[in-house]
Amino acid sequence: MNIKKFLSIKIHKSMIQAGIPSKYNVILRSCKKKIFGNYQINGIISAAIHLKINPNNLAKKVVKNIKLNNILTNITVSPTGYINFFLKKEWLSNQINLLIISKKLGLTKNIISKNIVIDYSSPNIAKEMHVGHLRSTIIGDSMVRILSFVGHNVIKSNHIGDWGTQFGILIAFLKKKKKKINFLLSDIEKLYKQAQKKYITDINFTKLAKYYVVKLQQKDSSCLRIWEKIVNITMNYNYQLYKKLNIKLNHHDTMGESKYHDMIPNIIKDLKKKKIAVNNNGTLMIPIKGVQNKKGKLMAVIIQKKDGAYLYATIDIACIKYRYDFFKADRIIYYVDSRQSQYLNQIFQIVRNAKYVPNNLQLEHHMFGMILNKNNKPFKTREGTNIKLNHLIDESIIRSKNIILEKNPLIKKKLLEDLSKKIGIGAIKYADLSKNRIHNYIFNWQKILSLNGNTSLYIQYAYVRTISLLKKANINLNNFLNLEINFISQYEFDLAVSFLDFEEIIFKIVEKGTPHLLCNWLYKITVLFSSFYENCNILNIKDTKLKISRLKIVLLTSLFLKQGLYLLGIDIIEKI
Template identity: 50%
Template sequence: MNIKLLLTKIIKKTFIHASIPAVYKVNIQQSSKIEFGDYQINGIINIAKKLNICPKQLASKIINLVQINDISSKIEIVEPGFINIFLKSNWIAQQINQIYSKNKFGIPSVIPKTIIIDYSSPNMAKEMHIGHLRSTVIGDAMARTLSLLGHNVIRVNHIGDWGTQFGMLIAYMKQIKLNDQFYKKININKLEKYYRKAKKEYDQNPHFAKMAQEYVVKLQNGDDYSFKIWKKLIRATIKENQKIYERLNITLQENNIMGESMYRNMIPNMIKDLKNKKLAVISFGATVIYLDHVKNKQGKKMGVIIQKKDGSYLYTTTDIACIKYRSEILKADRIIYYTDYRQHQHLNQVWNIARKAGYINKYVSLEHHMFGMILDKKGRPFKTRSGNTVKLKKLLDEGLEKAYNFILSKNYNKNSVNIKRLAQIISIGAIKYADLSKNRATNYIFDWNKMLNFEGNTAPYILYAFTRANSILKNSKKEQEKLTKEIKLESQQEIQLALYLLRFEETITIVAKNGTPHVLCSYLYKIATLFSSFYEFCSILKTQNQITRHSRLKLLILTAKILKKGLNLLGIETTEQM
């Protein structure tokens, strides 16, 4: 049930009958305060000004023509021209009954599109760190949400596995003469240690830097020795990353990895094609593409290099091939990238080149869903005391320990609950929710005390609301088997909770369109607070009137289901006991 969409269709017809030109769009919004009704028709004042008539006169005309009596109990004008719509409680009850008995809460399946979501993209030969958290959890929440709506979602973990860092590593390992026995025992910690040493050597030793570049070219040209070592390095990194994904309840699997190396066989023919189309030219031995909007400080055109004069490729080259593959082979309708703001210029250049080359169909939507940084309590980039980037494994371990100690402080009966499992759910949920509940475009401060709090807009608060609803349902299993079909909403607490339960589809639609999981978090928090009020003021199992008791049970069942589904879309597990 999408009430906003329903009202928009009704008011759109009213606009036509009121002779309002089609250029003026209907703007229906949820009311911010209960005294302003349930929904508002906004924009009437601006339309009236452009049509050179009085806003109140136009609003009156709309009210007189609108046919909404079966839905609305009242529709009113507020000076100078706002229109407030109050919904009928019995209509809300009817809609609750409908979504109660339907799959996916009555959310209709969309015309499926092929949507590629590019997210996480950890560095190879290094441990995942806190800088990968936002891309990973936001991208995964979007993949889950778009899948719920019925889209063909292709999850892509695009890793940089074909560049200079591997030339450095292969050269360094060749230099220190590691044997095959080492590669059998290699792990991410050893690998990162060798990477740091290789990077230092690369920066300080020109001879080593030249050798590393030569190994990049050898690797990209299929050299057997280089390829053999490269595969072992990649395997060790992927194995460790997958452990992090499993702990974070991320849906990415190994078969979602599409690294730069995947497109290596496409690149030679693609460069040849770009030259034939006069987009790429040779400049000082390198292959370059000049773009009108890419200029230096003197205002002259700057070239985007796609092949160095030594024959090696850059990550821009791979990204062009990547987007060509996604459009031509995967037949994408929409491609969403979850990377931070620093990648924006690069992506725009890649998209510009791909569009000019005809590698992307005109209808394909290309979207860069940027996100802000994670900061410490002093508003600085979140790092360890030594100034290093926080490793995700250490962050998750710390969260688990804090949640575990918190649970112990509450004197739980150890026999009635698996404390370690509960600590895992609470800690991971708290970390993910703290990130997802913030507008992705903004920075946010990482604060354990706030995210593990059982009060306010946090995962523990919403998880607790779910467990409280679930405990009542456990005691009413027999009653649930014979619920009456009729629903009656009497109190304001019931009506408001029911109305927000109906807004689940509206919420999901916004998230899917804009890539804004924080909207879903705000919705779940509102449901949890409304449920708390409903629980406090409305007796459920002890109510003598059967229709009232069964109506409230239905609201309770829907509340639990929507909280569980909403948290699932965020990648947060639920627990039956807290």
């Protein structure tokens, strides 16, 4: 359940009964100082000023109308009009028991399932994925998991650029050199760099490359054979990388620009007919109302060059139309970096003006910042080149292995390999996901692989502790699901209260695409669990009911940590 929403609805009725206009909402927050209560009601003061009433007196009127005696206790009013209260231990005990047996850890909100397309990862063809692809890939993957978890039908879309100028460059270069394509992706990338250099410096080669772009778009059989080989080599490499990263993307989710190619002639014809696209000296473009370039002239999006070649914008317009027509999308989310913000907004404007999508279709750009080094510069190699994503993963695994060996030099090799992968990959993913996506962040090896602080390893280690306690206890807790939880200490009570925030956190993420909120919550319950673990006797206790009570809290902690890490795409570990 969403405890804050549940209480806010009840308390809002009490505010209205106290004479407060309905426009004043309940502002319910967790108390910073636990001695005052679990929650605090704000918002009374502004209403009191409007009604010209003393805030303390108005708050007392509200309290008299609160009929939640079975849930709340110790309701107090501060001199300034804040209302503080505690949750009743008996009620909280019942909620904990319900959480343990619930299918989705207390998610009770009934949603209308939507078809949601998530556009993420989008690696470059003929190049290895680099660190710049990390954020889109792992944030998108986490959102796929979270949206699916709450009940939406999620369509994963790995939109790859397999139909543009780079293919004209590569095809021209390979044909000119008469090279056969029987090599690795790294070899193709080297060839592409050579070809690109020639494209910039050799006018004749530039013309030849543009010629082959058009030939490819006209589906020339020779060009198609080369194109298909390059795409397959690239994506087979990427699928292995996705598997390594525990990313839910495979060949079924790959939707290249070529998929929409046959739609484009009709779209161009339609845009011209609707007078949305205009001809400017042989170039077809769409003026964007209200947007000017640096020279103060109206900006325009080009959709077809003089030579007949299509551009990215043409493909993206067709792509959105396809996603609505074929997938019946209710919501389309793009996980693309912030530099594409203006461009995507222009594409969204075009498809709406053309009536390719209805007004109620949500088109969202969930932008993200950059990964930086300690000097606040883009995170690159010493030579200034992009860090290969595979190299970054391998380095994290090696560093994790060294940390494990320091703690346990006699660990078995198979376990060492398994743990180092789970810890190393989890560390990279969590370091990114725990940051608000709209901000840049500094990549720091020492911080991301620390056993302390807001890291995946800290949370994974807490999970190990929960599993260890449950195994040592060797008690079937299913036989005690109705047994009341005894809250003897503040540590176990605070931990139990924090469980009630799960639904609120999840649905905030569903709305905003901000998985860092889940990371913050997991870190919070891990800190609270650590305090509970260190200050409360769990196993060596004579009172059997109290022992089972505390083990049930341990069990629920383990369930939340496991589910939370899964939603982030991070593996649990059961021993270290």
